[in-house]
Amino acid sequence: MPRITYLEDNGKSHTIEVSNGLSVMEGAVQNDIPGIDADCGGGMACATCHVYVKEEWFDKLPKKEDGEEDMLDMAFEPNKFSRLSCQLLVSDEIDGLTVSIPSKQG
Amino acid sequence: MIKTDTLIIGAGPVGLFCVHQLGIIGLKCEVVDNLDKIGGQCIELYPDKPIYDIPAVPECTGEELTNNLIEQIKVFKTNFHLNERVEEIKKVEKKWLIKTNKGTEFEASSIIIAAGVGSFEPRKFPTKEIEKYEGQQILYSIKDKKIFKDKTVTIFGGGDSALDWAIELSNTSKVILVHRRDEFRGMQASIDKVNQLKDEGKIEVHTKYQLGSVSGNEKVESINIKHDDESIKKIKTDYVLGFFGLIMQLGPITEWGLNLDKKTVPVNTENFETNKEGIFAIGDICTYPGKLKLILSGFHEGALAARGCFKYAKPDEKYRFEFTTSSKTVKNRLGVKE
Numbered sequence: 310m311p312r313i314t315y316l317e318d319n320g321k322s323h324t325i326e327v328s329n330g331l332s333v334m335e336g337a338v339q340n341d342i343p344g345i346d347a348d349c350g351g352g353m354a355c356a357t358c359h360v361y362v363k364e365e366w367f368d369k370l371p372k373k374e375d376g377e378e379d380m381l382d383m384a385f386e387p388n389k390f391s392r393l394s395c396q397l398l399v400s401d402e403i404d405g406l407t408v409s410i411p412s413k414q415g
Numbered sequence: 416m417i418k419t420d421t422l423i424i425g426a427g428p429v430g431l432f433c434v435h436q437l438g439i440i441g442l443k444c445e446v447v448d449n450l451d452k453i454g455g456q457c458i459e460l461y462p463d464k465p466i467y468d469i470p471a472v473p474e475c476t477g478e479e480l481t482n483n484l485i486e487q488i489k490v491f492k493t494n495f496h497l498n499e500r501v502e503e504i505k506k507v508e509k510k511w512l513i514k515t516n517k518g519t520e521f522e523a524s525s526i527i528i529a530a531g532v533g534s535f536e537p538r539k540f541p542t543k544e545i546e547k548y549e550g551q552q553i554l555y556s557i558k559d560k561k562i563f564k565d566k567t568v569t570i571f572g573g574g575d576s577a578l579d580w581a582i583e584l585s586n587t588s589k590v591i592l593v594h595r596r597d598e599f600r601g602m603q604a605s606i607d608k609v610n611q612l613k614d615e616g617k618i619e620v621h622t623k624y625q626l627g628s629v630s631g632n633e634k635v636e637s638i639n640i641k642h643d644d645e646s647i648k649k650i651k652t653d654y655v656l657g658f659f660g661l662i663m664q665l666g667p668i669t670e671w672g673l674n675l676d677k678k679t680v681p682v683n684t685e686n687f688e689t690n691k692e693g694i695f696a697i698g699d700i701c702t703y704p705g706k707l708k709l710i711l712s713g714f715h716e717g718a719l720a721a722r723g724c725f726k727y728a729k730p731d732e733k734y735r736f737e738f739t740t741s742s743k744t745v746k747n748r749l750g751v752k753e
Contacts, residue, residue: 346678348532348663350699350708354460357662379600382573383660386541386625387595389643415538415662 311404315342315360318412327399333408334358334394344410351395353377357415358394359384360408370397370406385411417494419445420728421721422513422523424501424668427455429698429713430529431484436721438491439745442728445523446493447515449500449534454481456531457710459661470711480710490750500534502667504694509727511693524727527720528689528696529713532678534666538659540571545629545655552635553655562654563588569638569650571626572658573598578605580656585612591619591650593626593640624648629655668700676702686723687716693727695720 310326313336317323327336337345337358349355353376362370367390377396381387394408421437423430426448437444452458457466457477465474475483499515504526506512513521537555545553557580564587570577573594578601581592592609599606612618627641637651665678674681674690679702682688687695697720698713706712725734737745746753 349456349460352461352464354456354464355663356660378596378598379574382595382600383538383662385538413541 311399311401311406313399313403314405314407315345316407316409317342317344318410329400331399332395333360333397333399333406336399337394337410342410344414345394346414347395353380353393353395356380356384356393359387359411359414360392360394361388361390361411362392362397363407363409364390366403366406370403385413385415416520416522417445418522419443420523421525421527421724422447422501422511422521423527423529424448425455425529425531425698425700426450426453426495426497427529427531427698428457428480428484428710429531429717430455430527431481431488432714433527433529433697433717433721434488434491434493435484436718437724438488438493439739439748440721440725440734441744441748442721442724444493444527445496445521447496447499447501447513447519449498449536451498453485453495453497454478456663457481459535466710468709468711490748500666504671506693509730525693525695525724527717527724528668528680528694528700529698529717530665530668531699532663532665533668533700534664535661536664536666538657538662540626540655540657542626542629548629548631548635548655552631552653553629553657555657555659557656560584560587566653567591567651568654568656569593569652570656570658572656573600574658574660575601575605576658577601577656578609580658581618582608582612585617589619590617591621591652593621593624595623595625597622621648626655626657679706682716685719687720688723693724695723 312324313327314324323342325340334347346357348357377393381391420442421444423444423446426446458481462478499517502516503514510522511526563584567589568584569591570581571593581590584590613620623643624640627639629638639647639649641647680689680696682696682701684703687697689696697716699708739745
């Protein structure tokens, strides 16, 4: 199973096995990783599952679809490595992905 | 003081259908919602997005679903108290006394919380030192645009609210528009207008910038905005407006003595009552083993919670189950002419 690392803002790191096909957001929510709220449940409608993708991973991920960048305008402190974790699907290709969680979601 | 049988908190699809379920069993209700319109997340977050899992409705948008639900409950002539948030609840003998942030007071025998993920509040600037200016020179909504006359106003955001206010205020104020990327996401006509005003020198636009820091004493005097490349620009400004959309927050609900599991309220699945007698929770805000956050589950939860409210509203009567297809009483309540 692919392993995803979630880095909390306070430095705490969680490496978790997440099944293929789940989103990075679902992997966090199902494993009680703090800091990923996902208020809308994965509908790309709320920007509360915002994460920063580690630079070396950013270009390896599928590009943002229409709408994700618009939602990121509303995220808390977005930067150029920002993604919505509900839009990142787990697959063998992203085994080892590390995402950092912002200090808050809004 | 408004007296009713049940107060519903939240005018999303689940709250709306619950009005119907209360109505057909003969209970009256009032609905409070912090948004300025009926429909909850369906209308605020995805009015144009199609939904495919409403039973017997192959496809409809959030807005269509809301309009159909409003149509379905029209006969009950329910009062909606919009732009209001329930702040305090208190039990006095067998009734709940409820007060909103606007001072509206209700007396009800039961409360149904259908508040989704909480009430919608404006998203704020992440910058820490701004709190003392919030509500003064740093604002997230405009109540009286006259205060900006002949002042410098810096607007942050890239959506319709930011663009519309930049255009509007450029008539009477010096407007500086700041956005985190080059593309704006508002209506094309607004984007074109902003670009035209920029070319005419009537609006100053800075893209790929975000708020860095705020300086001032009693009032805001200047702000620093930070570029993606970390460079900083200082702007003298009288007002700072942020339009970053809305975020949902549980708010006062956490202070009512309800059991909480993360941001949800545990309920029993017999009638969706919480740990507090006479307070029910339905829709996304409630949790129980197997809970699915689906509109269709919320409809079921509302049907059972409505029946749960009956004994509090009419303690001396026995609730009798009836079908809308056959019960004359129910048809009367629905205004069906035979």
